[in-house]
Amino acid sequence: MIAKELQEEVYNCIKCGLCMNSCPIYKQLNVESVSPRGKVQLIKKIQEGKFEATEGFKNLLYTCLLCETCTVNCPSGVKIDRLFKSMRSEILKKFKLPLYKQIMFNILSSDRLLPFCMFWGRTIGNPLMSLLPQKGKIGAIAFSKLPRLNAQPLLDQYPETISAAKTARGRVLYFPGCATNYLFENIGRSVIKVLNRLDVEVIIPKDQKCCSLPIFLSGAREMAIGNIKKNIAVFNSYAHVDAIIVDCATCGAAFKEEYVHILGEMGEDTKEAQKVKNKVMDISQYLAKFDMKKYLHPLKGRVTYHDPCHLVRSQKIKDEPRALLKQIPGLEFAEMAGADVCCGGGGTFQMDHPDISVSITKNKIQSIKDTGADTVASGCPGCRLQINGNLGNEKIKVVHPIELLAKAMGEV
Amino acid sequence: MLKAEVIQKFASIVGKDRCKTSPEDLLTHSYDASIAEFVPDAVLFPISTEEVSGIMALASANNVFVTPRGSASGLGGECLAKKGGIVLSFTQMNKILEINTENRYAIVEPGIVISDFQKAVEKVNLFYPPDPGSSTVATIGGAVMMNAGGMRGIKYGVTRDYLLGMEIVLPSGEVMKTGTITAKDVTGYDLTRLICGSEGTLALATKITVRLLPKPKARRTLLAIYDDIDYAGKTVSKIVEAGIIPATMELMDKTVIKAVEEAFHLGLPLDAAALLLIDVDGDAETVERQAPLVADFCKGQGARNVRTSSSEEENVQLWTARRAAFGCIARLRPTCLIEDAAVPVSHLVAAIKKVKEICERNNVQVAVLAHAGDGNLHPLMLCDQRDKEEMARVEKAMDEFVEYAMTIGGTLSGEHGIGINKAKYLPQQLSPTSLRMQRALKNVFDPQGILNPGSFLEVCP
Numbered sequence: 001m002i003a004k005e006l007q008e009e010v011y012n013c014i015k016c017g018l019c020m021n022s023c024p025i026y027k028q029l030n031v032e033s034v035s036p037r038g039k040v041q042l043i044k045k046i047q048e049g050k051f052e053a054t055e056g057f058k059n060l061l062y063t064c065l066l067c068e069t070c071t072v073n074c075p076s077g078v079k080i081d082r083l084f085k086s087m088r089s090e091i092l093k094k095f096k097l098p099l100y101k102q103i104m105f106n107i108l109s110s111d112r113l114l115p116f117c118m119f120w121g122r123t124i125g126n127p128l129m130s131l132l133p134q135k136g137k138i139g140a141i142a143f144s145k146l147p148r149l150n151a152q153p154l155l156d157q158y159p160e161t162i163s164a165a166k167t168a169r170g171r172v173l174y175f176p177g178c179a180t181n182y183l184f185e186n187i188g189r190s191v192i193k194v195l196n197r198l199d200v201e202v203i204i205p206k207d208q209k210c211c212s213l214p215i216f217l218s219g220a221r222e223m224a225i226g227n228i229k230k231n232i233a234v235f236n237s238y239a240h241v242d243a244i245i246v247d248c249a250t251c252g253a254a255f256k257e258e259y260v261h262i263l264g265e266m267g268e269d270t271k272e273a274q275k276v277k278n279k280v281m282d283i284s285q286y287l288a289k290f291d292m293k294k295y296l297h298p299l300k301g302r303v304t305y306h307d308p309c310h311l312v313r314s315q316k317i318k319d320e321p322r323a324l325l326k327q328i329p330g331l332e333f334a335e336m337a338g339a340d341v342c343c344g345g346g347g348t349f350q351m352d353h354p355d356i357s358v359s360i361t362k363n364k365i366q367s368i369k370d371t372g373a374d375t376v377a378s379g380c381p382g383c384r385l386q387i388n389g390n391l392g393n394e395k396i397k398v399v400h401p402i403e404l405l406a407k408a409m410g411e412v
Numbered sequence: 413m414l415k416a417e418v419i420q421k422f423a424s425i426v427g428k429d430r431c432k433t434s435p436e437d438l439l440t441h442s443y444d445a446s447i448a449e450f451v452p453d454a455v456l457f458p459i460s461t462e463e464v465s466g467i468m469a470l471a472s473a474n475n476v477f478v479t480p481r482g483s484a485s486g487l488g489g490e491c492l493a494k495k496g497g498i499v500l501s502f503t504q505m506n507k508i509l510e511i512n513t514e515n516r517y518a519i520v521e522p523g524i525v526i527s528d529f530q531k532a533v534e535k536v537n538l539f540y541p542p543d544p545g546s547s548t549v550a551t552i553g554g555a556v557m558m559n560a561g562g563m564r565g566i567k568y569g570v571t572r573d574y575l576l577g578m579e580i581v582l583p584s585g586e587v588m589k590t591g592t593i594t595a596k597d598v599t600g601y602d603l604t605r606l607i608c609g610s611e612g613t614l615a616l617a618t619k620i621t622v623r624l625l626p627k628p629k630a631r632r633t634l635l636a637i638y639d640d641i642d643y644a645g646k647t648v649s650k651i652v653e654a655g656i657i658p659a660t661m662e663l664m665d666k667t668v669i670k671a672v673e674e675a676f677h678l679g680l681p682l683d684a685a686a687l688l689l690i691d692v693d694g695d696a697e698t699v700e701r702q703a704p705l706v707a708d709f710c711k712g713q714g715a716r717n718v719r720t721s722s723s724e725e726e727n728v729q730l731w732t733a734r735r736a737a738f739g740c741i742a743r744l745r746p747t748c749l750i751e752d753a754a755v756p757v758s759h760l761v762a763a764i765k766k767v768k769e770i771c772e773r774n775n776v777q778v779a780v781l782a783h784a785g786d787g788n789l790h791p792l793m794l795c796d797q798r799d800k801e802e803m804a805r806v807e808k809a810m811d812e813f814v815e816y817a818m819t820i821g822g823t824l825s826g827e828h829g830i831g832i833n834k835a836k837y838l839p840q841q842l843s844p845t846s847l848r849m850q851r852a853l854k855n856v857f858d859p860q861g862i863l864n865p866g867s868f869l870e871v872c873p
Contacts, residue, residue, distance in 0.1 A: 011746040011796075011798075012742050012743070012746055013742070014445065014738065014739055014741070014742040014746075014747070014748055015443055015444065015445045015484075016445050016485065016546070016549070016736075016738050016739040016742075017445060017483055017484065017485040017546065017549035017550075018546075018548060018549060018735075018736060018739055020483065020549055021525060021527070021528075021548045021549055030457075030503040030504045030506065030523070031432075031437075031457070031501075031503070031504075032437075032440040032441055032484065032501070032503070033432075033434075033436050033437050033440040035440075038436075038440035041439065041440060041443060042436060042439060042440065045439055051435060051439060054434075054435060054436065056434045056435070056436045057436050060436055074739065075675045075736035075737075075738075075739030075740040075742070075743075076675075076739045076740065076741075076742030076743055077674075077675060077742075077743050078742075
């Protein structure tokens with residue numbers, strides 16, 4: 001069964017229902033069984049032995065974006081997302097992961113398979129991609145909107161240590177994450193460039209692994225534990241660093257929140273994970289202390305900002321990315337309605353439930369269009385894929401805030 | 413248990429996707445926000461009047477029990493399948509059919525969530541005042557069947573006061589209209605207002621016509637802080653007596669303040685014995701004039717301090733917190749039973765004292781929340797439903813408080829309804845003649861007794 005302290009959580013749900021109106025999925029389907037309240041009650045019944053976890057229950061458990069909106073809105077303080085995450089791990093003792101997830105997670109958690117697949121992906125996959133039918137989709141993402149793999153992984157593009165030109169004003173570890181490493185190299189280049197410009201020494205540990213959040217949030221904790229422990233060991237092997245910088249909301253959430261919880265729930269020691277947690281900073285958080293005005297040249301256009309769930313709710317980071325964008329001269333900032341509402345991607349959710357996913361994303365796209373912005377910034381590769389993948393013919397660019405900042409500092 | 417072939421017939425009306433019989437669906441339709449649980453045999457999600465009518469005709473022909481349900485945020489088991497059968501969930505029948513700005517009315521389907529509807533009418537500068545604490549969850553259909561009240565009762569009244577008419581489906585499956593879309597209407601018996609508050613025992617609403625008001629141009633929220641809960645209660649009755657009509661006047665005691673502050677971190681005074689959350693609304697000039705008037709009044713009645721909100725954002729924060737008070741209480745104990753007696757507002761202070769005394773004597777932990785302006789008390793009895801002995805003490809405290817409320821001219825329930833838990837108290841308020849009349853009415857609408865069986869009239873001794 002799930003960890004003891006989580007079991008008691010179900011009794012703190014007073015069934016007021018306030019979670020339902022905040023749940024993006026309930027708002028689409030209007031069926032109690034998909035609502036947070038519904039799932040919490042089912043977990044309670046399972047715990048009490050009054051209901052056996054069924055295939056149907058498993059499906060409900062994965063009909064959830066893990067956007068954490070219910071948790072932050074729950075007046076009773078029920079740790080709803082923790083309960084669901086833990087239950088997913090429990091349910092895999094009885095049911096198997098879908099085949100595509102087994103394959104994907106095996107690749108992500110393997111030292112050899114990931115580089116191997118990415119090599120063949122960029123060598124053969126990239127050229128073949130243009131042959132895909134225009135109208136086809138993978139999950140909720142249109143084929144035509146799939147990003148190409150980086151010609152070279154970001155980690156291979158830089159030495160381990162990138163020294164500051166002048167006296168270093170800081171020294172950080174940088175964790176680019178799989179998306180930046182293999183898909184969105186410009187994010188990584190931007191991070192390095194900005195830090196460099198600010199005279200911060202950047203160390204990119206070469207033996208970092210996938211943060212594994214997609215793996216353990218799908219419940220496959222055993223598959224993820226190797227990577228989790230390796231990352232913690234790698235990070236803690238460097239002394240005298242100010243911070244561990246991440247540019248991906250999801251990796252940040254993994255290091256700051258999930259690692260400690262998961263190790264704890266699995267009965268492992270959490271001391272080392274706690275050390276990592278205390279050092280990890282999102283790039284927007286780290287940059288908050290710098291005065292960057294003198295480096296910034298004017299940009300044109302109007303930008304809006306979308307809050308990734310893993311930043312705004314998991315890490316409570318809301319103001320810092322906006323502050324970065326607002327200080328770029330010439331760039332007009334327009335707040336969208338419901339900026340902190342989930343985009344509907346939810347990692348692998350959009351693969352499992354493309355229809356629900358797209359219906360949620362439509363509202364997000366509308367909010368973006370209503371601002372009249374030509375660019376939407378968001379610090380999460382999942383949101384980027386999801387939003388960009390559903391923009392259709394709209395001429396709106398989706399970028400990471402750091403890319404705009406780097407651009408304002410001059411060409412990379 | 414319903415036979416599979418009967419369920420099959422219902423499925424043929426709404427389609428397989430909207431006829432649910434999986435254990436997950438049945439279990440998630442077995443509860444509301446009370447502690448009662450009843451598992452139905454099937455859950456149907458109709459989306460049109462024709463479907464509802466077809467379902468009821470079939471139910472009549474086969475003597476199948478049907479219990480209507482909105483969002484199940486009710487507090488008395490009203491929407492639960494107390495005798496099994498079908499739960500008819502209206503959550504997917506949730507469209508706004510018309511917002512008429514010329515004649516200031518709107519027609520909606522029952523499943524729309526109240527706050528979603530309120531937002532839609534406010535976009536065109538109109539206002540739907542009934543505002544139960546659960547407005548972000550509850551549906552209008554549920555609010556109509558329960559005649560939900562809420563925070564703005566003191567100035568704007570309750571759900572019933574905004575109903576113009578309905579399209580209803582009788583238990584037989586017949587469809588009929590009640591009321592009109594005009595502001596005035598005395599044609600025939602007022603069936604609209606009879607069905608409103610019937611707890612889903614007479615008919616099903618499939619379209620609801622409500623009247624709307626112009627949206628108040630301004631509002632201001634005041635927070636009056638007291639060192640003595642008596643002074644807070646006194647302020648309320650004095651304000652009413654003085655002829656000042658704020659839009660809302662909510663009272664929270666120390667325990668509620670603590671729970672709400674823990675959840676929302678709004679900087680509420682944790683050392684206060686009570687506070688009043690007061691809204692004044694209207695034209696900008698009226699609000700400018702009334703807010704200081706109310707503030708001075710509170711101070712004159714012993715408020716330690718009165719804070720006035722400076723922005724609409726702050727107003728919203730405070731009211732979001734108030735709305736969540738019931739949920740916040742779960743931070744203290746797992747179960748919370750809410751008393752809902754309403755008393756004449758002049759008895760408010762005495763009634764609060766009494767409920768505290770009763771709970772102390774019965775060793776029951778209590779927190780006091782009240783829609784104070786209209787004398788509607790919500791003592792929150794904090795407990796753990798897994799502890800039978802404790803639950804017995806809670807019930808005894810409730811019994812005593814009901815008895816007291818009756819002696820001072822109060823009512824069993826101000827707005828939550830009778831449901832199953834309060835049914836046993838009915839004879840204390842309703843005479844045998846009144847009960848006989850009510851049963852006769854039920855019999856006219858539902859001679860077979862298939863609509864929401866096991867409800868208050870049946871449970872009442």
